[in-house]
Amino acid sequence: MPHSDAYDAVIVGGGHNGLVAAAYLARAGRRVLLMERLGHTGGAAVSTRPFAGLDARLSRYSYLVSLLPRRIVDDLGLRFSLAKRTVSSYTPAVRGGRPTGLLVDGDTARTRESFARITGSEREYDSWRRFYGMTRRVAERVFPTLTEPLPTREALRARIGDETAWRALFERPLGEAVEAAFEDDLVRGVVLTDALIGTFSHAHDPSLRQNRCFLYHVIGGGTGDWDVPIGGMGALTDALADAARAAGARIATGCEVTAIATDGKTAEVMFRDADGEGLVAARHVLVGAAPRELARLLGDEPPAPPAEGAQLKVNMLLRRLPALRDPDVDPREAFAGTFHIAEGYGDLEAAYGQAAAGKPPSRPPSEIYCHSLTDPSILAPELAREGYQTLTLFGLQTPARLFAGDHDTALAALLEATLELLDAQLAEPIADCLAYDAEGMPCIEAKSPLDLERELRLPGGNIFHRELAFPYAQEGTGRWGVETRHANVLLCGAGAVRGGGVSGIPGHNAAMAVLGR
Template sequence: MGGGHNGLVAATYLAKAGRSVLLLERLPATGGAAVSTRAFHGVDARLSRYSYLVSLLPRKIVDDLDLRFAVRRRRISSYTPHGDAGLLVDAEDSARTREQFVRLTGSERDFDAWQRFYAMTGEVARRVFPTLTEPLPTRAELERRVGDATAWEALFERPLGETVEATFSDDVVRGVVLTDALIGTFTHAHDPSLRQNRCFVYHVIGGGTGDWDVPIGGMGAFTDALAAAARAAGVRIVTGAEVTAIATDGKVAEVTYEDVEGGGTRTVGARDVLVNASPHALAGLLGAERPPRPEGAQLKVNMLLRRLPRLRDTSVDPREAFAGTFHIAEGYRQLQTAYEQAAAGRVPDAPPSEIYCHSLTDPSILSPELAAAGTHTLTLFGLHAPARLFATDPQRVKEELLAATLAQLDAVLAEPLADCLATDADGRPCLEAKSPLDLEREVGLPGGHIFHRDLSWPYADEDADADRGGNADAAGGNGERLAHVDVTQATGRWGVGTGYANVFLCGAGAVRGGGVSGVPGHNAARAVLERAR
């Protein structure tokens, strides 16, 4: 159920293993939130509309499924403007980055701390990332795998804010570090629940390096390759098929869906059901008690520019500044203030955000004519924009938030962004904004939450996991429903089980879900195949 990238990964693995697989997708095409779109009328630019960069996709999945897909590394890690200056982090030139730190902070202290800190996270990444496609380790097993008590405490035990404040002294540098803990997660540096730490861990372990790469051909190139691999393996894909109910006794299941193209309601039988939807949606389909609704907290803005804007910081070329992650209003204190204002139910005065320019790394997403004319894409991801802000007057609040966000960007530019926007075939500016409510309506993200729910640690929660010993990946490993088990919490050996032995989460809401990774799809397929032994 669900033809996003994780559903396609799971279906292809199962078909290649000889299973008969039917994939049901609600939308007219597969891809889910990992698609490329010509978002502006009459303009030949393929924007990665909802998801942008790739870090957590294991090479193993690309190789196992024989995918024709590749990513390209960004040399510039980030640029953070500050007044008429800024901080440029060049991943391939340590001396240059050191000079940038000295220019910003007046000393080498924070640069040296930066080097030590990211050497530590890099070592954690090398040890933890390979476990994502292995059976779910226990907490103790993962701690032993990390093998560094100081790193474990900093990332897995203490609120990240304590480590950031003890390690770095400059407010801008602290903010750059903290942003990786806030992407898609409405929280703050000292949240005792450590949801910020969980988000941070996933952002720094990808690929065993923590690099965030640009998908060549746009994000849709990945899901198009997956759909082709699925069909070649024998998966039957039905689009325009919205699943409305799942019935199961833990041994056999029936799935009911509305056939938009064929008309009417259809029911199919299956031995196993893999759900590439949120745990919140799964509970409703099973007729179980729903968990609290997740809450997304971001503003997504897609733009097309006639040219890159000039910067107030004349020491850096805009082609370099926008080539990495361009941080806006993301100082450490600014992030906290914006969080407090949003938590109080108001649009932040200075909404924090970051920008990516994919066309600088991969101009193939533009037509040759647009590329030759100097056209570029810009994608903005705004933080601290919880769904609650949009509840009463969603359009007005979105417009207010967008205006405030773009004002923060204009403050670091030497010219208004509006002067650089391209126009579509109807003469309208090439700019579109998506609130959490838009994401829920368009691609089914509950509350607009890009991870389906708060991210989990990449290890087993022994209290919630009732079956660590056998091959079944569900609390009801004997094939019977355990009525007292919350179907959204049981995890099992692969982190994808539910309260039913033959129903599996294969989407972002699984343990080790979130991001464009394919990991939960891989793990759900492994759980199904193990159960068959």
């Protein structure tokens, strides 16, 4: 790229949010350049074939979609679709010495009966309906605001119009509401998991970190549903890249931004690519990287280190789904939704306490789902015909600190402990069901928070780039929640207010800030 190139907007980072911003700005007639360090776009929202010789496209990092507004899909004309999961969740349990489980699906009578079998009465199911009726009403009111200028705290409170819900979700530790609503340890744990996905916290954390995480997990689409991306997560980012290019945006991969200089009106972006070092000028710079990475590029004092990431991501390819100890549920149902392992309320608290003390949880909590049950298109036809399936496992309460020493040994030990707990729910070892790749290796890969830091430059492996924020204006957040102290440098990634998750919302909001809408 010659030094003389000048753009209306340079976008740093080709993750899904950067691509959303590029598409919106290019469609508005702006001259846009997107620069991506890696050899491909997509960031954490990619599909890969991780197992040699097997045509199975797994969503390697992020894997489900809840927060992507239909408005963005329609505005950009994306050729992309989502599928609903037929089962919400299955949680194995033992009652009366017999393996059973809590199955939550769209059949009200069946779900009610499952609650009664697990808890001994229908009261917990009635409480479940009331609790999630409350969160759905909050979702219906909050979700539309995410692509609008930031409301004030009081404006959002008035919009929700439910003081009980406001206190439970925005003011008091979530554990209080969970314990008031539910009595059963297993049911309480299933609810709390949404507060701990990628967030190292506990039910009564006074910082309300768990509340913010929970809120973003239950407001998506105004319903809280988590849907399966057809074709894998890479299908979304491929559609976004196509939309950006079609609108006229230039996308440069293998192009690493090394520094940004700005006077608040114009900016210079230094980069390195296969041809050497270069520089481009721009009126605006939109950055999809974490705020800490942005400070480094600007030469600013870095912000305080963000909360560390706290997740274990495991991808598997199976020759067949394993049989379950619970004889009353089909594995195709149990794994179609979220399959909870060691995620009772007490389990989650114990795991947090051990990890906070620097020890790996003795019973690491995790959850699994099978993408290919809902979307067989991610498998080559011959694999689908032979009964192959994918499994995605997401572990909780495993902060980056646990891997700071001998990383590979710590990761292997945690993976072994996690799979042992999975095996305890199965009628056969998961190892007996794994496929083998062309090199004779079992088809399983595991990623720690430090792997995500190394591969994706997420500080401490934090999938949200920094602490999640409540979706209302606070001091210094600006009109859209994407602003920085430099008037023409904006955040367009997960580190923006209302960032986190696969949503495209920060990219949309940064583009709206540039366009003055």
